[in-house]
Amino acid sequence: MSTPLSGPGPAQQAPGRGPVRTGSPRTSRTARNHAPITAAGLAAKVILLGLVAGIAIWAAFPLVAAEKWVGLAVLVLTTAALFYLYLGRRHVPAKYLIPGTLFLIAFQVVPVLYTASTAFTNFGDGHRGSKDDAIVAIQSSSVKQVPGSTQYPLSVATKGDPATGALVFLITKPGTDTVSVGDAGGLRPLDPGAATVGPGGKVTAADGYTVLNFGQASARSKDITDLVVPTAGGALRSSGLSRAYEGKAVRAYEAGCDCVKDSDSGKTWTADGEVGAFVAADGERLAQGWKVNVGLSNFTRVLTDERISGPFLATLIWNFAFAIGSTGGTFILGMLIALALHSPRMRGTNLYRMLLILPYAMPSFAMLLVWRDMFNTDFGLINNLFGLSVDWFGQDWSARAAVILVQLWLGYPYMFLVATGALQAIPRELTEATSVDGASRWQSFRAVTLPLLLVALSPLLISSFAFNFNNFNAIYLTTEGAPFPADNPSNGATDLLITYTYRLAFGGQAAQFGFAAAISLFIFAIVAVVSAVSFRRTRQQEEVYA
Amino acid sequence: MTMLTGAAVTGGANGPAAVDRNAGKRKKRWFAEVGWRHLVGLLGVLFSLFPLVFVVSAALNPLGTLSSTELVPTGGVSLENFGNLFAHTGFADWFLNSLLIAGGAAFASVFLSALAAYAFSRMRFQGRRVGLLSLLLIQMFPQFLAIVAIFLIFGTITDLWPAIGFNTPWGLMLLYLGGALGVNTWLMKGFFDTLPRELDESATVDGASHAQVFFRIMLPLVAPILAVTGLLAFINTINEFLMASVFLTDTDAKTLAVGMRGMLQGGERNTNFGIFAAGTLLTAIPTVLVFQFLQRYIVSGLTSGAVKG
Numbered sequence: 001m002s003t004p005l006s007g008p009g010p011a012q013q014a015p016g017r018g019p020v021r022t023g024s025p026r027t028s029r030t031a032r033n034h035a036p037i038t039a040a041g042l043a044a045k046v047i048l049l050g051l052v053a054g055i056a057i058w059a060a061f062p063l064v065a066a067e068k069w070v071g072l073a074v075l076v077l078t079t080a081a082l083f084y085l086y087l088g089r090r091h092v093p094a095k096y097l098i099p100g101t102l103f104l105i106a107f108q109v110v111p112v113l114y115t116a117s118t119a120f121t122n123f124g125d126g127h128r129g130s131k132d133d134a135i136v137a138i139q140s141s142s143v144k145q146v147p148g149s150t151q152y153p154l155s156v157a158t159k160g161d162p163a164t165g166a167l168v169f170l171i172t173k174p175g176t177d178t179v180s181v182g183d184a185g186g187l188r189p190l191d192p193g194a195a196t197v198g199p200g201g202k203v204t205a206a207d208g209y210t211v212l213n214f215g216q217a218s219a220r221s222k223d224i225t226d227l228v229v230p231t232a233g234g235a236l237r238s239s240g241l242s243r244a245y246e247g248k249a250v251r252a253y254e255a256g257c258d259c260v261k262d263s264d265s266g267k268t269w270t271a272d273g274e275v276g277a278f279v280a281a282d283g284e285r286l287a288q289g290w291k292v293n294v295g296l297s298n299f300t301r302v303l304t305d306e307r308i309s310g311p312f313l314a315t316l317i318w319n320f321a322f323a324i325g326s327t328g329g330t331f332i333l334g335m336l337i338a339l340a341l342h343s344p345r346m347r348g349t350n351l352y353r354m355l356l357i358l359p360y361a362m363p364s365f366a367m368l369l370v371w372r373d374m375f376n377t378d379f380g381l382i383n384n385l386f387g388l389s390v391d392w393f394g395q396d397w398s399a400r401a402a403v404i405l406v407q408l409w410l411g412y413p414y415m416f417l418v419a420t421g422a423l424q425a426i427p428r429e430l431t432e433a434t435s436v437d438g439a440s441r442w443q444s445f446r447a448v449t450l451p452l453l454l455v456a457l458s459p460l461l462i463s464s465f466a467f468n469f470n471n472f473n474a475i476y477l478t479t480e481g482a483p484f485p486a487d488n489p490s491n492g493a494t495d496l497l498i499t500y501t502y503r504l505a506f507g508g509q510a511a512q513f514g515f516a517a518a519i520s521l522f523i524f525a526i527v528a529v530v531s532a533v534s535f536r537r538t539r540q541q542e543e544v545y546a
Numbered sequence: 547m548t549m550l551t552g553a554a555v556t557g558g559a560n561g562p563a564a565v566d567r568n569a570g571k572r573k574k575r576w577f578a579e580v581g582w583r584h585l586v587g588l589l590g591v592l593f594s595l596f597p598l599v600f601v602v603s604a605a606l607n608p609l610g611t612l613s614s615t616e617l618v619p620t621g622g623v624s625l626e627n628f629g630n631l632f633a634h635t636g637f638a639d640w641f642l643n644s645l646l647i648a649g650g651a652a653f654a655s656v657f658l659s660a661l662a663a664y665a666f667s668r669m670r671f672q673g674r675r676v677g678l679l680s681l682l683l684i685q686m687f688p689q690f691l692a693i694v695a696i697f698l699i700f701g702t703i704t705d706l707w708p709a710i711g712f713n714t715p716w717g718l719m720l721l722y723l724g725g726a727l728g729v730n731t732w733l734m735k736g737f738f739d740t741l742p743r744e745l746d747e748s749a750t751v752d753g754a755s756h757a758q759v760f761f762r763i764m765l766p767l768v769a770p771i772l773a774v775t776g777l778l779a780f781i782n783t784i785n786e787f788l789m790a791s792v793f794l795t796d797t798d799a800k801t802l803a804v805g806m807r808g809m810l811q812g813g814e815r816n817t818n819f820g821i822f823a824a825g826t827l828l829t830a831i832p833t834v835l836v837f838q839f840l841q842r843y844i845v846s847g848l849t850s851g852a853v854k855g
Contacts, residue, residue: 041757062706071706092756096665097677100658100727107724108684111692111699118695160708164796333590340586345579352587354838356594361837364785365803366826369810370601373819379613381600409597416590470688472788477807498691505694506792513694520691528686 045086052082078102119517120293125510127276127289134290135253138260138278140228140235141288142251150174152236153201154244156224157181157209162216167223169236170195170203170211171244179203182229182236202242217241260286298518311491312500316526318400319496323469326407327461333408334415335453339445342423353420360413368477371406375478393479396493403494407474411464422456423449462534466527470498497523601823610820627824637825639798640805644829647715647722647801648783654719655726656734656776660768662727663734664760668746678732685728689721690788696721697792713799718790722783730775737771738764774843781833802829 056079063072085094121127129137153172158165169182170190179195180187195206205211217224218241229236234248251262259270260278269278269286277289302312337356341349359367374381375392383389393399426449434444454461468474475481476499481492490507491500497519505516596617604615608624631637665671666678689696700721704711711717745767746759754762765772787803794800800808806825809818 038755038758041755059707066706068706093665093669093671093674096661096669096760100662100731103658103720103723104684104727107696107721108687108689108692108728111689111695111724112684112687114695114699115692164713337586337590340583343580343583346583349587352591355591356587357837358598358834359594361781361830361834362598363781363802363826363829363833365787366806366822366829367597367601369807369822370597370826373612373810373815374597374600376612379611379816381615381617385617409593413594466686470691472690473785477787501691502693502788505697513698516694520694523691524687528683531686 049083049086052079115517115520118514119298119521120295121291121514122276122289122294122298123291123514123517124512126287127291127514129290131271131276131290134278134288135260136230137288138251138286139249139253140230142262143228143235143237143247143249145237145239145245145247149245149247151239152244152246153203154238154242155203155211156217156220156238156241157203157206157211159209162210162212163219165210167212167220167227168209169227169229169238169244170206170209171236172197172201172203174201179206181206181209182231184228184230187229187231187236214241294514298515299522301515302518302522307488311485311488315491315495315497315500318494319469322400322404322407322471322474322494322496323465325404326411326468326471326474327465329404329408330411330415330464331419331457331461333412334417335419337412338416338419338423339449342420353416356416357413359409360417364410365473365477367410368406368473371402371409372478375402393482393494396483399479399483399494403474403478406478407468407471410474411468415464418457418460419453422453425456426452458534462531465534466531469496469527469530470523471496472498472502475499476502601826604820604823605827607820607823610817612816612819615819615823627820628828631821631824631828635809635821635825636797636800636805637802637828640800640802641829643715643794643800644784644802647719648780650715651719651722651726651783652776652780654723655730655779656772658723658726659730659734660765660772661760662731663738664764666731666735667738668743668759668764678735681728681731685732689725689728693789693792696789700793712793713796715799718793718801721789721793722786726779730779733775734768734772737768741767770843774840777836777840784829784833 056075059075060072063075082098085091085098152174155170156167157170158167160166166183170179171182172179177192177197179190179197181190182188190206194208195203198204203211212220221241224238224241227238231246234246236244236246238244250264251260253260257268257270259268261268267280269280269284271277272279273292275285275289275294276292278286301308303309341352377383377389377391377394380392382392390398392402430448430452431444434448435441439447475494475496479492479494481495481499481503483494484492490503490509495503501516501519501523504512504519600615600617603617603619604612605627606619606623606625607615608622608626609615610627610630614621666674700712700717703717708714709716710720741764746763749759749763750756784801785803786801787807790801791804791807794804797805802825806822806829809822809825
């Protein structure tokens, strides 16, 4: 969690006290390991390890309370390993690598592996939990108030913030002072005396809970209506903000037929383990399903389902065009300007440079939004200046041209900067030699300057390509993928794969986490292959890890 | 000495009239050698500046709407938008959140990757090559592609430890640190590789520990480059929108990117534009200043990192 390291500190040992190297690498390593321990180094070590221990203890309590034993074991082992590593004198490289690696594993590798495993499931809205969860949800959501349902005085409370915390029901058994607390997990009695019951039986205060006042409760009336507390005979639901009733579940699961029966209509829905849902004979599915493995079907859907594969291919092609167009365009423009300003006879290059790189220094998220509004049909600057009334984001090609133009503006100063740096590193003698040999400027550019520039800048071009391939902001903050074809609201003409994925997962319609994860893996595969091939082609690799 | 378009102009150099033949020739030569460069530079500056001029004009526009904003302000100038920005939006909160998250994440990520880069650059150990290559591979899987998984994982974290869960700067900062090694280690390793090994070897001979070599010799030598890398990480984090938008939904917890986009959502889009432009300018001022100051380092830093990997 924190970043321990073996201590920094002023060199307090006398010069020459350390053992002299004797040639073999082995002795030199031991020599390094036995450099004297300094007081400051020791102090830093103690403080940082103390911090690690403190954080570990702080993190352990909620794990114990929630009975997450696996998580606790991981925590204890990690902490023990950190202590072993930093108290010992061995494993020096690990001391430097572990702090970053811990974060890398926790917040990058684990999510990536999780994504990979999600891609093989139907995880998403309606398929979130286990089959048992689905059955409980089906039963309790079918609860209806029947004549004779018991009514309870209700108070709504939370352990967290009244505006966002998870809600619980506090109810009093009519005629008694017995207070129970209920949430989606069920109903539990509170200790006698832990709650104060006001006149009329409503709970006004309870230990450990914040009781919502009327204003707070009405602000969250939707959450309150949605909260269903399962009980033995059915479930508790709210009726208004201050009454609750115990109703009967109309639909019930029957283990014998592995199906759900509706006692009102007599209809049955049988469990289908392949799709993770209860399906009726007429094909109707209940909304609450469960998570199952669907194998490769998320991947094959992309290729075989015609409603998806056609638009997906179009999105993929546009995604490449966008990445190549943005990278190539910014590079060419940036290089041209760098070439123009790169001359010993040029004056004022510093001023030019200062003004040219301004777009790069501006906050890009804000400038993307500014550009979006400059392209506004009714009152955008572009239409105003040229007296047009073009709906830029309304047609496929004008929208695509617009987003590339915006990317050009945002990205070329960076290319200009790095091209300037690379040009200054090219020895002047080389180009002078070509002109002595009678080459024209164009020839000398083609034969000397450009190849040298490309060698120096190709790693940057590759990473710029990879960045633009997944340039979420460039699309999401401008066109948001628009324009969309009339028959397909899920991928538009300027959508990149990443914005498409985002819409699948968080786009307001039913979330399809499994499918979105599968697309993420596609993107990863594409970027990895393209980068690997181009790294190989530029033969930078040998140089890089030599 | 270099190249390009000017060549064609020189080729056709034939003085216009006999009298000022020489003067004309000189002018043409001046244009071929230098003048066209200024022309290109000026065009570039125009392209760079016109959206910025528009932003300034919108920020000073007293009406504050998008529809009434011209490229050059004609309807008078006022600072009203700046006042409204602080009075009616959470801009001050967002600004502080952004500074805290981006500053903390940039500093910590540069430090973490400097540690790792030192090990990769100066030590030889088992798994070094594999480690470097897997970093390269992991870097190709951008963190935000796993956004679905991150969302689910942090749902659990919020239940267990609300202090580092959704709507807290710390949770988002931790998340950003997950990407730190992948992005910066290669770049930093390149910088460390450029320092002569004799430096740290002689220090070791004098009895310095590996930590002393790192903190007292290596770090001070690469400090300017660290500053640049940190600045770039800072800017990238400030501009990060995707994860921040999933993470921060409370008004006071938002970062600038999330909060300011909200300003231009829905029906407010036209009316809030002036306030938004004012916010953009205030956000830009610190980065632009630091950028101009560190410009020189950025050029050398990026390219030396690039060439060395």
